[in-house]
Amino acid sequence: MAIAHNLGFPRIGRDRELKKALETYWRGEIDESELRQTGAELRAAHWQLQRDAGLDLLPVGDFAWYDGVLGHSLMVGAIPERFRDGAAEPTLDTLFAMARGVSSHCCGGPAGPASELTKWFDTNYHYLVPEFSLEQSFQLSWPQLFEEVDEARALGHRVKPVILGPLSYLWLGKAQGFDKLELLERLLPVYGQILDRLAGQGVEWVQLDEPILALDLPQAWKSAFERAYHLLQRAPLKKLVATYFGGLEDNLGLAAGLPVDGLHIDLVRAPEQFPQILDWLPAYKVLSLGVVNGRNVWRCDLDKTLQVLSQAAERLGERLWVAPSCSLLHCPVDLRREAPAEANQWLAFAVQKCEEVALLVRALAQPDAAEVRQALADNRAVLQRRASSRHIHKPEVQARLAAVEPRHSERAAPFAERIASQRERLQLPAFPTTTIGSFPQTPAIRQARQAHRQGRLSDVEYRDAMRGEIRHAVARQEALGLDVLVHGEAERNDMVEYFAEQIDGYAFTRFGWVQSYGSRCVKPAIILGDLHRPRPMTLDWIGYAQTQTDKPLKGMLTGPVTMLMWSFPREDVSAEQQARQLALAIRDEVQDLEAAGVSIIQIDEAAFREGLPLRRAGWQVYLDWAVDAFRLCSAGVSNETQIHTHMCYSEFNEIIEAIATMDADVITIETSRSQMELLEAFRAFDYPNEIGPGVYDIHSPRVPDSSEMLALLEKAIERIPAERLWVNPDCGLKTRGWAETEAALANMVSAARQLRERHGMAAVIPCDV
Ligand SMILES: CN1c2c(nc(N)[nH]c2=O)NC[C@@H]1CNc1ccc(C(=O)N[C@@H](CCC(=O)N[C@@H](CCC(=O)N[C@@H](CCC(=O)O)C(=O)O)C(=O)O)C(=O)O)cc1
Numbered sequence: 117m118a119i120a121h122n123l124g125f126p127r128i129g130r131d132r133e134l135k136k137a138l139e140t141y142w143r144g145e146i147d148e149s150e151l152r153q154t155g156a157e158l159r160a161a162h163w164q165l166q167r168d169a170g171l172d173l174l175p176v177g178d179f180a181w182y183d184g185v186l187g188h189s190l191m192v193g194a195i196p197e198r199f200r201d202g203a204a205e206p207t208l209d210t211l212f213a214m215a216r217g218v219s220s221h222c223c224g225g226p227a228g229p230a231s232e233l234t235k236w237f238d239t240n241y242h243y244l245v246p247e248f249s250l251e252q253s254f255q256l257s258w259p260q261l262f263e264e265v266d267e268a269r270a271l272g273h274r275v276k277p278v279i280l281g282p283l284s285y286l287w288l289g290k291a292q293g294f295d296k297l298e299l300l301e302r303l304l305p306v307y308g309q310i311l312d313r314l315a316g317q318g319v320e321w322v323q324l325d326e327p328i329l330a331l332d333l334p335q336a337w338k339s340a341f342e343r344a345y346h347l348l349q350r351a352p353l354k355k356l357v358a359t360y361f362g363g364l365e366d367n368l369g370l371a372a373g374l375p376v377d378g379l380h381i382d383l384v385r386a387p388e389q390f391p392q393i394l395d396w397l398p399a400y401k402v403l404s405l406g407v408v409n410g411r412n413v414w415r416c417d418l419d420k421t422l423q424v425l426s427q428a429a430e431r432l433g434e435r436l437w438v439a440p441s442c443s444l445l446h447c448p449v450d451l452r453r454e455a456p457a458e459a460n461q462w463l464a465f466a467v468q469k470c471e472e473v474a475l476l477v478r479a480l481a482q483p484d485a486a487e488v489r490q491a492l493a494d495n496r497a498v499l500q501r502r503a504s505s506r507h508i509h510k511p512e513v514q515a516r517l518a519a520v521e522p523r524h525s526e527r528a529a530p531f532a533e534r535i536a537s538q539r540e541r542l543q544l545p546a547f548p549t550t551t552i553g554s555f556p557q558t559p560a561i562r563q564a565r566q567a568h569r570q571g572r573l574s575d576v577e578y579r580d581a582m583r584g585e586i587r588h589a590v591a592r593q594e595a596l597g598l599d600v601l602v603h604g605e606a607e608r609n610d611m612v613e614y615f616a617e618q619i620d621g622y623a624f625t626r627f628g629w630v631q632s633y634g635s636r637c638v639k640p641a642i643i644l645g646d647l648h649r650p651r652p653m654t655l656d657w658i659g660y661a662q663t664q665t666d667k668p669l670k671g672m673l674t675g676p677v678t679m680l681m682w683s684f685p686r687e688d689v690s691a692e693q694q695a696r697q698l699a700l701a702i703r704d705e706v707q708d709l710e711a712a713g714v715s716i717i718q719i720d721e722a723a724f725r726e727g728l729p730l731r732r733a734g735w736q737v738y739l740d741w742a743v744d745a746f747r748l749c750s751a752g753v754s755n756e757t758q759i760h761t762h763m764c765y766s767e768f769n770e771i772i773e774a775i776a777t778m779d780a781d782v783i784t785i786e787t788s789r790s791q792m793e794l795l796e797a798f799r800a801f802d803y804p805n806e807i808g809p810g811v812y813d814i815h816s817p818r819v820p821d822s823s824e825m826l827a828l829l830e831k832a833i834e835r836i837p838a839e840r841l842w843v844n845p846d847c848g849l850k851t852r853g854w855a856e857t858e859a860a861l862a863n864m865v866s867a868a869r870q871l872r873e874r875h876g877m878a879a880v881i882p883c884d885v
């Protein structure tokens with residue numbers, strides 16, 4: 117009989133228990149043993165949920181205090197010098213210091229900025245980038261995995277530890293001035309020790325995640341795979357190499373031939389790998405088929421999936437394993453937590469996905485069992501109901517889209533002409549200072565929203581409370597001397613969810629939390645059907661904010677690509693189609709803001725880079741529709757209206773041309789943790805429009821001083837003409853407190869003023885530059 121297993125379970129908790137415990141610990145309100153207790157309770161609950169769902173083999177090692185890659189760095193002793201405290205072994209506080217940074221005036225321990233945070237492949241999860249030095253050594257330093265294996269076994273579970281594989285780990289890290297692959301020989305002995313120790317604990321199978329096998333790999337890395345796994349071969353336990361987020365393609369032969377005992381492939385992202393894989397797999401190996409989508413929330417089409425599995429079972433017998441396509445980290449925890457709604461019948465969250473995997477395995481073994489037949493019949497009926505639902509197909513939305521012409525994606529004049537009109541209108545100083553949009557989402561704001569949701573605060577009371585927050589944010593910005601103000605986004609629960617709630621065609625959850633980084637979560641909305649905007653979404657708030665100041669105030673919207681990437685999309689129509697529907701909805705809002713006199717409109721495309729397919733072969737198709745969606749939503753304004761965009765993941769080297777084609781008048785980007793290195797692409801391409809490279813990292817509570825920001829701006833000026841440079845933080849400030857926000861922004865404004873003096877720049881940039 118096939119084995120039902122799982123690659124990883126969400127760790128944050130159904131009610132975000134881990135988030136709450138972490139934040140309470142960081143505030144000093146609970147001690148380490150209380151935090152650890154919450155972790156243990158969550159792990160126990162999650163293993164039990166998976167076991168109750170019917171899985172045979174449960175993952176251990178998928179729990180992390182902040183991030184799995186960070187935990188792995190601790191395990192192999194890759195701890196940057198600035199976080200080493202002289203202590204022999206790292207502590208939980210070492211881990212949190214690496215994740216969050218430490219201010220020099222705090223705690224008396226080592227100080228320094230946090231490690232870089234970046235996107236986990238093409239997901240909305242962020243990991244902490246390992247930092248490698250030339251003298252890097254590795255040693256087993258963090259016993260968490262072994263302790264959790266004991267913990268799970270003591271609870272009576274059959275476990276499969278999950279570890280990030282050595283090649284993917286090195287690939288995801290950062291090495292300054294040398295080839296990080298050179299570290300492999302130093303790293304592998306530690307992997308050997310880890311595997312030996314797990315074997316000593318009685319572990320039979322270990323899962324080594326090597327998602328980079330789904331990427332275009334240089335030959336040196338392909339060869340390194342063979343070398344590495346040959347060396348790890350002697351460890352006395354069975355190894356399953358797990359690949360996901362894409363197909364193996366040219367790495368198929370390599371992956372199938374590695375000297376390990378099993379291979380997991382993602383058949384949701386790359387169904388074409390089957391049945392070809394059967395011909396490549398050595399006869400002794402287990403094949404784990406990832407057939408239940410770990411990246412979306414739709415129920416699995418069980419009939420269709422069983423056709424594939426039955427064929428596989430015929431060839432593989434007991435060597436067939438069944439699993440979700442990837443870790444379920446990217447899914448909400450449990451659909452049973454939601455209130456009843458028509459759409460629920462179409463959905464499956466992590467717990468339900470485990471049940472689907474178990475059911476598929478049962479259906480293979482006992483296709484005629486009454487409960488199996490019933491479950492398959494139910495599944496069929498549900499899928500049919502969805503296909504014919506009136507919530508999905510809206511002829512008026514489709515007709516509007518069909519009438520779109522290329523001219524709708526063209527600004528009236530080229531950038532050089534537009535910027536002159538905009539400078540004339542805006543009268544901004546050189547190096548204009550601004551922020552990315554959000555100001556601190558304080559407990560008071562969140563509590564007001566909760567009270568409003570629960571009916572304890574009327575619509576008018578809620579509006580007045582948010583207007584109070586807007587007045588406060590505007591007044592603080594004026595006092596700080598910022599040049600372009602924002603309303604602060606107090607009224608938004610999230611930059612995507614807020615808009616999704618106002619666009620017809622979306623569905624929402626109440627508890628569908630997914631970890632984004634550390635303790636921060638998002639609740640992605642679900643695109644059910646055709647999308648349109650029935651009424652203005654931001655006009656009242658932004659109009660109100662503009663009445664509070666004479667300075668220019670940026671209208672703040674989320675762009676179509678980001679709306680799509682950070683939602684759970686439909687699978688019955690293309691991503692392009694969904695992005696174009698969203699673009700029209702946002703275009704309507706842009707035009708309403710312009711008509712209301714808003715002179716600058718920022719359309720955030722924070723997820724633009726993340727949407728880029730993992731394999732280069734898919735890039736152009738994506739870039740064409742993604743750029744066009746942005747242009748479609750932004751191009752309908754006059755030359756005097758300045759369009760900004762913002763992206764928080766700025767590795768643009770290879771797509772800078774597409775970024776330029778978006779033709780935003782100003783782009784603000786995240787660059788501070790990379791010390792402005794990411795601007796190199798803009799310099800090399802001679803990017804024509806204006807740029808605001810982030811001068812400080814907003815993910816950390818640390819307040820950088822103005823000299824630090826000035827130094828970064830000087831680096832920026834080496835790469836970008838001074839008259840096109842803006843000054844802003846890396847991203848929005850919603851996660852920060854007011855005290856640190858004001859301190860950091862005051863330093864930022866001071867840095868901009870010093871820069872103006874140093875470079876003798878005019879107070880107002882002339883229009884003909
Ligand atoms: C820019 N980022 C975003 C990404 N994806 C998004 N969808 N949105 C983003 O902004 N991806 C990349 C980055 C990731 N960065 C972040 C940064 C910050 C957060 C974050 O702060 N998340 C919040 C949850 C936000 C939210 O939905 N808030 C709601 C509900 C708040 C709440 O918990 N209410 C309580 C009651 C009130 C209380 O006591 O505090 C409750 O309901 O129980 C709201 O404001 O109404 C987080 O807390 O993690 C995410 C990604």
Ligand SMILES: N[C@@H](CCS)C(=O)O
Pocket residue numbers: 552553554611672720722762764847848849850
């Ligand atoms: N306007 C948003 C962008 C985040 S990427 C914010 O400031 O939070």
Ligand SMILES: [Zn+2]
Pocket residue numbers: 552722762763764846847848
């Ligand atoms: Zn951002």
